[in-house]
Amino acid sequence: MTPRTNPRKNPRTNPRPAAPATPPTAPRTTARRPRRGRRAARAGQYAALLAYLAFLVLPFLWLVSTSFKPARELGSLHPTWIPKDPTLANYRQAFDEQPxxxxxxxxxxxxxxxxxxxxxxxxxxxxxxxxxxxxxxxxxxxxxxxxxxxxxxxxxxxxxxxxxxxxxxxxxxxxxxxxxxxxxxxxxxxxxxxxxxxxxxxxxxxxxxxxxxxxxxxxxxxxxxxxxxxxxxxxxxxxxxxxxxxxxxxxxxxxxxxxxxxxxxxxxxxxxxxxxxxxxxxxxxxxxxxxxxxxxxxxxxxxxxxxxxxx
Structure with missing residues (x-):
């Protein structure tokens, strides 16, 4: 008589399941490209924001600086942002000349x-x-x-x-x-x-x-x-x-x-x-x-x- 084989222990009838194949890892270059793109876009946004702020703020700062400059600095060939000799004479003259x-x-x-x-x-x-x-x-x-x-x-x-x-x-x-x-x-x-x-x-x-x-x-x-x-x-x-x-x-x-x-x-x-x-x-x-x-x-x-x- 041939011995009975247990189907649960027979490696031919019940082979072990193969291990799932690991997905191939993406190359580092493809992972870095989206990050570089996002960084470049963010840098561009910040640059545009800074340019817009400069467009708004710099004329106002120059206006404030000019209001405190005496007459000799206003006619200077080399103007400066900060008045060398600040004065309030322009404000007094403005109120005296106009209502x-x-x-x-x-x-x-x-x-x-x-x-x-x-x-x-x-x-x-x-x-x-x-x-x-x-x-x-x-x-x-x-x-x-x-x-x-x-x-x-x-x-x-x-x-x-x-x-x-x-x-x-x-x-x-x-x-x-x-x-x-x-x-x-x-x-x-x-x-x-x-x-x-x-x-x-x-x-x-x-x-x-x-x-x-x-x-x-x-x-x-x-x-x-x-x-x-x-x-x-x-x-x-x-x-x-x-x-x-x-x-x-x-x-x-x-x-x-x-x-x-x-x-x-x-x-x-x-x-x-x-x-x-x-x-x-x-x-x-x-x-x-x-x-x-x-x-x-x-x-x-x-x-x-x-x-x-x-x-």
Whole structure:
């Protein structure tokens, strides 16, 4: 008799499973190439950012340096970044030659009023356009985008005629009305993105709890829109504060002129500029917008990111 063999112990019938083949390792050169590409892209981004910062910061630093230089350094053939003999004479001369405080007050009133009215008008309009996406809302959005392409020169004559019939020429209320109309499309376009970033489910939950439409807007939607409203108001304020063309055409009386228009008075009849006082006045003109932006830049950044993600 032939002995019985155990199939479990027979190596012929149950061969051992072969060890899994190890995947071939990628060569080091192919692994290094993506890293080098990412590093090169990151270096390019940092270089572009530094170039942009230099483009923005260096002229401002030169403006500040010029405002503290005496007359003999301003006419030097070898200018320096740091004044050798700093002085405040340029600031005293700027205030003595032109009514800077009065002009700054006019600019502040016009900018604050325009920003407040533009945001107050644009916020409910943006809510309706974002929540009710009808053909009319889409047409309004398209018109907002197209209106930003119109140059100032194209609309100044119709605006001048309208304000003349309303007896608003050479007055701050007329200038404020122009600033509101000009800032309204951009404010509306920004706020539509912020409203869309607010989940509609929050408003539906408030409605289920018994809150009306007005209370939902005030208690639920408005607090979430606060960063976006702040960012929009700041951009409207800066636009009105720095605006020059409309103020130059509409305001004729020196007592009612804004700060950008008064800065042109430091230029002579033949285009020769009084650099020291002009630099001092221009530096003072940039301070309000810089201070406001520095105070609320965190809320602006969070609001802009929220509006950009969902818009």
């Amino acid at each position: 800077l405080l009065q002009a700054a007050g006019n600019s502040l009133v016009a900018a604050l009023s325009a920003a407040t009215l533009a945001v107050a008008v644009a916020t409910p309009m943006a809510y309706v356009m974002a929540r009710h996406r009808t053909r009319l809302a889409r047409a309004a959005t398209g018109w907002v985008v197209v209106s930003q392409a119109f140059p100032f020169v194209l609309v100044i004559i119709p605006l001048f005629l309208v304000l003349k019939n309303l007896h608003l020429i050479n007055s701050l209320p007329g200038l404020i009305a122009v600033y509101v109309v000009w800032a309204l499309p951009f404010a509306l376009w920004m706020l539509v993105g912020y409203v869309r970033a607010v989940p509609a489910e929050l408003e539906e939950a408030a409605a289920v709890d018994g809150a009306g439409r007005l209370r939902t807007l005030v208690s639920v939607t408005a607090p979430l829109l606060a960063p976006g409203i702040g960012a929009t108001a700041l951009f409207a304020f800066i636009t009105a504060w720095n605006e020059f063309f409309f103020a130059l055409v509409l305001l004729k009386t020196p007592e009612k002129q804004t700060l950008p228009v008064v800065l042109t008075h430091f230029l002579g009849a033949e285009g020769a500029a009084d650099l020291g006082p002009l630099a001092a006045a221009a530096f003072l003109a940039t301070l309000p917008s810089l201070v406001v932006f520095a105070l609320i830049q965190r809320r602006i950044t969070s609001g802009m990111l929220a509006g950009a993600v969902k818009s």
